[in-house]
Amino acid sequence: MSSRPRVVVAMSGGVDSSVAAALLVEQGYDVVGMMMRLWSEDCGEGGANRCCTPDQMADARRIAAQLGIPFYVIDTQEIFRRTIVQFFIDRYAAAETPNPCLQCNRHIRFEWLLGHALASGADFLATGHYARVERAQDGRAHLLKGRDAAKDQSYALSMITQDRLRHALFPVGGYTKAEVRALAVARGLPVAAKHDSQDLCFLADGDYRRFLRQHAPGAARPGPILTRDGQQLGTHTGLLDYTIGQRKGLGISYSAPLYVLATDPARNALIVGTAGELGSRSLSAGHVNWIAGEPPAERFAADLKIRYKARPAPGTVTVLPDGGVQVDFAEPQRDITPGQGVVFYVGEECLGGGIIARSQ
Amino acid sequence: MQSIYLDHSATTPLDPRVLAAMQPYFAEYFGNSKAIHRAGHLAEAAIEGARATVARCLGCLPADVVFTSGGTESDNLALRGPAQYARVHDRPFTLITGPVEHAAVAATARQLRDTLGASLRVVPVDRTGRVNPDDLRAALRDLPANGIALVSLIHANNEIGTVSPVADYAAIAHEHGALFHTDAVQSPGHLALDMDGMGLDLLSLSSHKFYGPKGAGVLALRERVPYLSAQTGAGHEDGRRAGTHNTPGIVGTAAALEIACAGRAESAARLSTLRQRLIEGVLSAIPDAELTGDPADRLPGHASFAFRDVLSSTLLMHLDQRGIAASSGSACKSGNEQPSAILETLGFGPQWTRGGLRLSLGRSTTAADIAAVLDALPEAVAAVRRIAADVRSSAPA
Numbered sequence: 001m002s003s004r005p006r007v008v009v010a011m012s013g014g015v016d017s018s019v020a021a022a023l024l025v026e027q028g029y030d031v032v033g034m035m036m037r038l039w040s041e042d043c044g045e046g047g048a049n050r051c052c053t054p055d056q057m058a059d060a061r062r063i064a065a066q067l068g069i070p071f072y073v074i075d076t077q078e079i080f081r082r083t084i085v086q087f088f089i090d091r092y093a094a095a096e097t098p099n100p101c102l103q104c105n106r107h108i109r110f111e112w113l114l115g116h117a118l119a120s121g122a123d124f125l126a127t128g129h130y131a132r133v134e135r136a137q138d139g140r141a142h143l144l145k146g147r148d149a150a151k152d153q154s155y156a157l158s159m160i161t162q163d164r165l166r167h168a169l170f171p172v173g174g175y176t177k178a179e180v181r182a183l184a185v186a187r188g189l190p191v192a193a194k195h196d197s198q199d200l201c202f203l204a205d206g207d208y209r210r211f212l213r214q215h216a217p218g219a220a221r222p223g224p225i226l227t228r229d230g231q232q233l234g235t236h237t238g239l240l241d242y243t244i245g246q247r248k249g250l251g252i253s254y255s256a257p258l259y260v261l262a263t264d265p266a267r268n269a270l271i272v273g274t275a276g277e278l279g280s281r282s283l284s285a286g287h288v289n290w291i292a293g294e295p296p297a298e299r300f301a302a303d304l305k306i307r308y309k310a311r312p313a314p315g316t317v318t319v320l321p322d323g324g325v326q327v328d329f330a331e332p333q334r335d336i337t338p339g340q341g342v343v344f345y346v347g348e349e350c351l352g353g354g355i356i357a358r359s360q
Numbered sequence: 361m362q363s364i365y366l367d368h369s370a371t372t373p374l375d376p377r378v379l380a381a382m383q384p385y386f387a388e389y390f391g392n393s394k395a396i397h398r399a400g401h402l403a404e405a406a407i408e409g410a411r412a413t414v415a416r417c418l419g420c421l422p423a424d425v426v427f428t429s430g431g432t433e434s435d436n437l438a439l440r441g442p443a444q445y446a447r448v449h450d451r452p453f454t455l456i457t458g459p460v461e462h463a464a465v466a467a468t469a470r471q472l473r474d475t476l477g478a479s480l481r482v483v484p485v486d487r488t489g490r491v492n493p494d495d496l497r498a499a500l501r502d503l504p505a506n507g508i509a510l511v512s513l514i515h516a517n518n519e520i521g522t523v524s525p526v527a528d529y530a531a532i533a534h535e536h537g538a539l540f541h542t543d544a545v546q547s548p549g550h551l552a553l554d555m556d557g558m559g560l561d562l563l564s565l566s567s568h569k570f571y572g573p574k575g576a577g578v579l580a581l582r583e584r585v586p587y588l589s590a591q592t593g594a595g596h597e598d599g600r601r602a603g604t605h606n607t608p609g610i611v612g613t614a615a616a617l618e619i620a621c622a623g624r625a626e627s628a629a630r631l632s633t634l635r636q637r638l639i640e641g642v643l644s645a646i647p648d649a650e651l652t653g654d655p656a657d658r659l660p661g662h663a664s665f666a667f668r669d670v671l672s673s674t675l676l677m678h679l680d681q682r683g684i685a686a687s688s689g690s691a692c693k694s695g696n697e698q699p700s701a702i703l704e705t706l707g708f709g710p711q712w713t714r715g716g717l718r719l720s721l722g723r724s725t726t727a728a729d730i731a732a733v734l735d736a737l738p739e740a741v742a743a744v745r746r747i748a749a750d751v752r753s754s755a756p757a
Contacts, residue, residue, distance in 0.1 A: 121682070
């Protein structure tokens with residue numbers, strides 16, 4: 001047995017995970033490449049789906065060979081379909097807008113794949129995420145934003161628990177995307193600007209509405225478009241067709257521009273209103289994960305991201321007796337969406353996050 | 361890391377003695393066996409010597425031995441030769457085979473049905489993967505008049521190790537006027553082969569399965585077999601397989617077969633003992649594990665299992681990470697684990713058919729290797745099951 005620490009690197013064939021693997025090899029780790037084959041539509045041999053094509057597998061295999069590391073593809077289709085795709089369908093059926101990447105990073109990457117990594121004798125699981133882990137004196141791992149602010153992916157990692165993060169390595173998190181490309185070029189690794197990994201990797205065509213109509217027909221039932229005070233202005237085509245804050249495409253004329261304010265799943269209603277009615281100053285969230293294992297205080301100031309690409313907004317987080325949180329923003333937020341993650345930052349550090357239950 | 365190779369049914373390392381026998385025929389005695397000059401004579405002499413050796417090991421005549429590029433080609437020629445002969449002579453052709461044949465036979469049989477209109481009859485197997493003689497008799501009923509019929513059944517199954525009584529099958533085939541071919545690719549060095557004694561008409565071998573070179577094999581083909589070669593060209597091998605002789609491969613085949621046959625009884629006894637220890641250890645240490653294939657009448661060095669709720673490729677990855685090279689007999693490298701068609705045929709349910717494991721022992725295998733596997737395998741199976749159960753219980757929905 002080698003005395004060097006062993007690390008499994010999750011390879012996708014893309015530039016980020018390839019550079020991550022190369023850096024680990026150079027740093028002297030005993031590196032093993034693994035690729036998860038995830039369930040997706042249209043993903044048989046010769047299927048059209050972009051995230052799972054044999055091409056990417058062949059790329060990853062070639063890169064592993066170039067780096068001189070073993071490489072395995074691990075069949076993750078069944079567990080991914082059961083825990084991530086079904087979750088996505090179920091939450092939409094409940095009129096929420098889930099972020100399956102949060103769940104996937106928690107349960108598939110840092111539970112399933114990490115489990116296989118540890119079981120095969122590895123000490124660490126590395127991915128190509130733009131985020132950083134800092135290990136404190138007391139052994140606790142802290143999750144920091146990636147150095148490239150534009151590429152930071154800590155949001156998607158916010159639901160990982162402390163005992164998992166301890167085993168995480170993000171070798172490219174200290175670099176910008178441009179630097180990573182340069183590192184790839186310098187090592188003769190392919191940098192072909194293939195698509196960055198897409199959010200909903202299991203869709204054949206990226207059209208989640210089409211997918212949901214197929215798998216959660218209940219979420220595509222037409223229903224009333226109502227104002228806050230219950231006046232019906234028209235009929236919607238199914239709640240899944242709308243996003244909170246949306247203005248265009250409502251198909252109704254009104255004295256002032258109308259925005260989607262909320263959904264009312266009990267009545268299958270879409271609630272609309274004018275710009276003045278839009279936005280809330282607070283939200284409540286459940287399923288809260290504290291990366292440190294516990295909140296820093298019962299109440300603390302933080303920067304808050306309410307979706308992956310949202311700009312962080314200042315506010316206050318208050319821990320509730322049931323373990324959930326209430327978040328109060330300094331400024332009203334227009335697109336607080338139940339089912340999305342709200343992620344807490346203090347400076348560069350990601351403290352964790354929760355799943356938005358409702359705006360208030 | 362320790363390295364324990366338990367995939368001898370997939371391929372074996374070249375025996376150094378075989379390599380030494382082959383060595384002169386790459387560069388020194390490189391002549392074309394068909395050439396008039398002395399370099400050609402030297403090659404021809406080596407090939408004819410090899411042919412005599414192979415014939416002696418197989419219990420047939422030197423003239424029955426056709427050198428090929430391996431087991432797959434031998435199976436192809438064995439099935440296509442009689443089928444094409446029947447076609448050219450305008451006689452109906454019937455092919456009788458089983459559901460657990462190697463793909464080289466199964467896929468060829470399907471293609472002969474589709475291209476030459478062969479009538480294909482598939483005889484069922486029992487839970488061990490063996491054809492019941494009465495089922496074979498039933499399948500041989502009502503053969504077309506003036507037709508040619510060929511029965512092809514595997515001698516020892518590569519995935520599940522079951523050995524079939526091919527001498528009995530050959531006798532039944534002959535009673536019905538049919539020919540008998542067996543894919544004996546797994547047999548040399550493990551099972552006795554005697555074409556005369558067993559009444560075999562055609563037999564396929566692959567040299568790399570018995571410590572010979574890759575890219576070489578044998579089709580043993582009795583003179584009585586109606587045959588029109590599917591590999592045409594100049595008249596090599598008496599018109600039965602065209603193509604310049606692979607002299608080193610042929611010399612290596614004969615050297616390897618001779619060593620395998622000479623050491624067979626001793627090797628089989630040694631490997632059976634180790635295999636039995638392995639099987640008993642696995643079945644007692646791992647819950648929800650079943651032996652696949654026949655418990656007793658199986659290849660001496662072949663242990664195969666099915667594990668409930670395990671994906672073969674994942675298990676093989678963990679074994680490889682522990683320094684153990686194994687196979688499932690059907691696992692794929694692309695992470696898209698399909699059920700084993702053979703395990704399905706044997707009646708295993710969907711929770712078992714993607715969890716096959718094959719551990720095939722060979723000359724290098726030691727008692728310490730078996731102990732190491734019995735140490736690592738239960739842990740690996742448990743880990744694979746535990747990880748899936750953990751994610752299922754903690755994940756939403």
